[in-house]
Amino acid sequence: MKTYLYRIRFVMAVIVVTVLPIIITGIVLVKSAEQALLAEKKQKLIAITQQLDFALSKDFDTIVVEAGLEKAEKEHKLQALNEKMQPLTDRIALAHPGIGVGYYSAALDSIVTYGPSNEMSLYIGQSIRETHPGRSVMQTRQTDVVIGEQVRGNIMNAMVPLIRNDQVIGYAWANELMATIDIQLAGMRQSIYAILGIGCMIAAAASGLLVHRFEVILSEIKSGLKRLSQDLSFRLRKMDGEPGEITGAINNLASDLQASRSRTETIMNSMDSGVLALDQSGHLIAWNETAIHMIGFTSSRAKGMHYTEVFTESEALLHILLDTLQNGQAIRDAMWRHQHPDRGVLWLKVSSSIWKNTTEEVLGAIVLLEDRTQWRRMESRLAQAERLAVIGEWATSIAHEVRNPLTAIKAFAQIIEEEWPKDHGSREYTGIIVEEVERLNRFTDELLLFSRPNEESNVPVRVQEVIQHTLKLMEHAEGFNGVNVQLVYNEDIPAVMSSPELLKQVFLNILHNALQAKPMEGRIQIDIKNINNDVHVQITNEGPPIAEENLLAIFEPFFTTKQTGTGLGLAISQRIVQVYGGHIFAQNTPEGVCFTVVLPIRAKGGL
Incomplete structure (x- = not known):
């Protein structure tokens, strides 16, 4: 379950890492595109207003004078100006669909013309509010672009002051409905979001494939490491790219470990002494062939077992291991009488020491075994030979001291037997005496043979x-x-x-x-x-x-x-x-x- 959750978290993390930058980039891209579109719209509207300014070759008063209406009412002046300038604004509006263009007269305080006229003629003659940004343009003599509610509605409106003879006679404008711009922005956003969605799906799929590939590689490396922990001769297969560098490093490390273990095992198995290694909890983790030969346990069965399970019938060894592991006491030259399952009784000299690493951390215990059976037998045979030599000297003396009286006893018994008649009742006893003397003579012969076997x-x-x-x-x-x-x-x-x-x-x-x-x-x-x-x-x-x-x-x-x-x-x-x-x-x-x-x-x- 933990592995499954880990995989989910890992996949989600990879997807987030790959998809999140795309989403953030997309958001930034949308914002930048919106800003770019608005900036492009502004530049376009400003260019149109500049075109309007350039197209107005005469000021409003000159047009009115030429029409002979300098003393006419405002309505007549506006009508004359609109008739004169409407073709211009309609032509410019026709060249830029969706754009509204026109002129505003400061003297008449009214909209002079507004194209396209078929849509905007109703606004001719209207005055702008006091808060209208057009008044600010005329006052500041600065071109401005303003977005908001104005005469036409919610628009982006570019306004340029009309300056003639250093006098502001009004302003020209070019505007576009924000609804139209919003439609364009929405279309742009939709396209970008679609591209982002496709990109995210591709990124997620690629991430999934990458994660799957990564999991396959990790699973193979993990199973390989698990197998290497049991068999250092195993090697991971060669891979391309960075995984190949990892597996190559692992294989090199395994080769070094195998060579090191081989040298260690060769050294251990070349020793005449048996070696046992136990971890801190008392489980057997290593030994050499000599130890197996001395103790007679099965290596495949003993590995990882507790020493109390392996040496159940060896009380002396159990005490030694207990003192070493629990009390930290090193044992030197203790004799262990071991009943080998195949070789009979063996006498083993046991020494134990604390197993520590380079940082003095206790790892367990090391036990050395030395087979002293032959030495013990030789010692016993030497002592026996010395005893036999002493007994041999004693036997020689006994044999010589006994043989002479036995010879006399046998001779006298035979003489007495010859003197008695054959039917004499005592002849039976002389026969017994002769037989017992002969038995004693055979015994003395054995004693002499025991004492002097080298006379042959x-x-x-x-x-x-x-x-x-x-x-x-x-x-x-x-x-x-x-x-x-x-x-x-x-x-x-x-x-x-x-x-x-x-x-x-x-x-x-x-x-x-x-x-x-x-x-x-x-x-x-x-x-x-x-x-x-x-x-x-x-x-x-x-x-x-x-x-x-x-x-x-x-x-x-x-x-x-x-x-x-x-x-x-x-x-x-x-x-x-x-x-x-x-x-x-x-x-x-x-x-x-x-x-x-x-x-x-x-x-x-x-x-």
Whole structure:
């Protein structure tokens, strides 16, 4: 509605601006034409009176004397003068239709002649009023033109004094009825008004077309600007004239903005840190690709949304943004444990600052995100390696201290068993003693393997071959039948420097765990990849996820969630791989649990 009213006001304003000057010009033109016509009439009447003055070759007294009537009555004198001068006034009146001409005698104080005589003869012999302008003309001896009621009626009357021998003998006049002049003025006005009307209509039509054209151009520019606000690659079409200069300037500005935004986006997307920009009300307005990768939100859905709607499950980040936006408090190096929808738990370092423009006006907040997950994992692995080394030293001492007594116990038990008859009831107990001693020996062997995994030889090993041998060993394991094992690798996977037997032990331990965790008729996926000069062996099973707090703890010695087992299998595997400069980590995936064994193509230490 406002736009409609604006258009009406705009159209009316344009019409007024174009038509009003025409109307004012027309009014001025009518007034000027009227004045010009009246002035032309005056000049014409004055010229006729001058003609009358020039045509009177003799004065009135001479004409009377020549007629022998110098002593006659006034009527006879007037009659003689009229007979003498009537042909002259009739001839002049005939030459100028509508004009009344005549002479007035000061001596006789009467109208001598008045042409055309067929219309004006009744006025002959009349005297003019004392207030008649003719008397002023005779007194002042000045030509004058007067409009008003006089002898003939409402007329324009031009009067010239008749001066002979320096004596005013009367005056001559030429007049025209104002009704006739008004008719001429009315005709002139009608013509001018018609021209003005046509001009106004043309001006209004032209203004309407101009306004329509202007509205079309403005509408196109407006829609173009609206589209440019969403897509800086859009360009307005080229136009002629000044609109073309405007659209050209807009296109140039859009190109500059696009180039500037492209540079900014390139810089932002080249950063390893994630960047979020929020306006003062807390709505997300900008971010880089790194932030999307770190947080895992959908960019098309998040734009313009309030941060409380985007990060509903991230209480720590909500507190940081709240402190920054509402309290103006910048946050430095806060740690945020973020549950990524696809990548699991990530540790992000969060810093926030107040976003201000050049005039120090607060525009919102800027948030920087740094992925510290690998650093956190490396820190955890380093601490774990230190713990494993200490435990390894302790395990070596325990294994040596336990192994010698176990050997003696086993030997004495076997001697006692040999001395008893085969049907002796106690032989059952000596058998139990020997079995338990052998179990303890196996345990001490695991402790020694955990403490000294680097005693094996170090040779180039193709990991895919070790995996294949390990799978053959697993064929006889309980529950392996019916398992769908998929091994995926490229033939160009480089060899690693390690012990085949120890690596086989690593994969046996992981596969045993996968076998125990998988459901019946489950699937185990093994992928071997070359990533950043490291061989990655990813073993994924379809079992239930591991609790997030246990993803690192499962590699600790003696940690287990099973009813049976020593809890040394994964710890020994981690210890072996660490000796070769690698590491093992576990993560939950949509398919299940994935154990990744990372082995450097060139040994980083240990062997």
